[in-house]
Amino acid sequence: NAGVTQTPKFRVLKTGQSMTLLCAQDMNHEYMYWYRQDPGMGLRLIHYSVGEGTTAKGEVPDGYNVSRLKKQNFLLGLESAAPSQTSVYFCASSYPGQEGEQYFGPGTRLTVT
Amino acid sequence: DQQVKQNSPSLSVQEGRISILNCDYTNSMFDYFLWYKKYPAEGPTFLISISSIKDKNEDGRFTVFLNKSAKHLSLHIVPSQPGDSAVYFCALGTASKLTFGTGTRLQVTL
Numbered sequence: 001n002a003g004v005t006q007t008p009k010f011r012v013l014k015t016g017q018s019m020t021l022l023c024a025q026d027m028n029h030e031y032m033y034w035y036r037q038d039p040g041m042g043l044r045l046i047h048y049s050v051g052e053g054t055t056a057k058g059e060v061p062d063g064y065n066v067s068r069l070k071k072q073n074f075l076l077g078l079e080s081a082a083p084s085q086t087s088v089y090f091c092a093s094s095y096p097g098q099e100g101e102q103y104f105g106p107g108t109r110l111t112v113t
Numbered sequence: 114d115q116q117v118k119q120n121s122p123s124l125s126v127q128e129g130r131i132s133i134l135n136c137d138y139t140n141s142m143f144d145y146f147l148w149y150k151k152y153p154a155e156g157p158t159f160l161i162s163i164s165s166i167k168d169k170n171e172d173g174r175f176t177v178f179l180n181k182s183a184k185h186l187s188l189h190i191v192p193s194q195p196g197d198s199a200v201y202f203c204a205l206g207t208a209s210k211l212t213f214g215t216g217t218r219l220q221v222t223l
Contacts (some may be wrong), residue, residue: 003193004156033210035213040122040215041199041215042117042202042213042214042215042216043157043202043204043213044121044213045212048209048210050209058210072132074192090156090157092156094209096209100145100146100147100162100204100206100211101147101159101162102116102159102211103159104156104158105156105158106154107153107154107155107156
């Protein structure tokens with residue numbers, strides 16, 4: 001079992017460029033999440049999904065879009081990157097009703113110049 | 114408006130002693146309370162949790178305490194070991210979502 005994997009691990013973008021971060025999980029989890037972690041801010045929820053074909057906004061959704069076309073994959077898109085989106089991005093997944101126990105990927109470090 | 118606060122950014126404890134990490138929250142809507150541990154260049158990993166109907170939960174060296182009236186959560190690690198050195202996040206949950214604290218960096222010294 002690979003658990004939760006994220007692609008890529010590192011990326012540098014110029015302002016205005018677009019990119020997609022891929023999250024994959026092999027645990028058959030219903031729920032998937034995207035977070036960003038910034039110094040002194042903890043992890044903040046960007047978007048999440050409670051099942052294939054569904055998505056919802058989290059705490060900081062502006063500037064991001066997501067898609068959950070397959071149960072095992074959750075994509076995070078940046079259409080026009082901004083320096084404020086420089087961050088470490090974490091994907092997580094969980095079963096429903098497991099009361100918060102989420103499994104995290106290793107993270108993607110994104111720098112926007 | 115930070116709903117979940119960990120007021121100590123860092124903590125240094127000697128090996129064998131007790132580590133106490135604290136977390137305060139402002140909103141009474143949370144149903145479950147968790148602690149995650151994070152090593153550098155890795156994702157957070159679940160450590161221990163407690164539901165809103167309990168005030169204490171133990172798992173080996175780790176104990177989580179919940180004081181709902183004070184809106185306060187704490188994690189006790191005893192005895193502390195060098196391998197416990199990491200960043201610890203409290204996370205409070207409701208409706209399938211978690212709200213994380215800002216984290217406390219624990220260093221366990223020899």
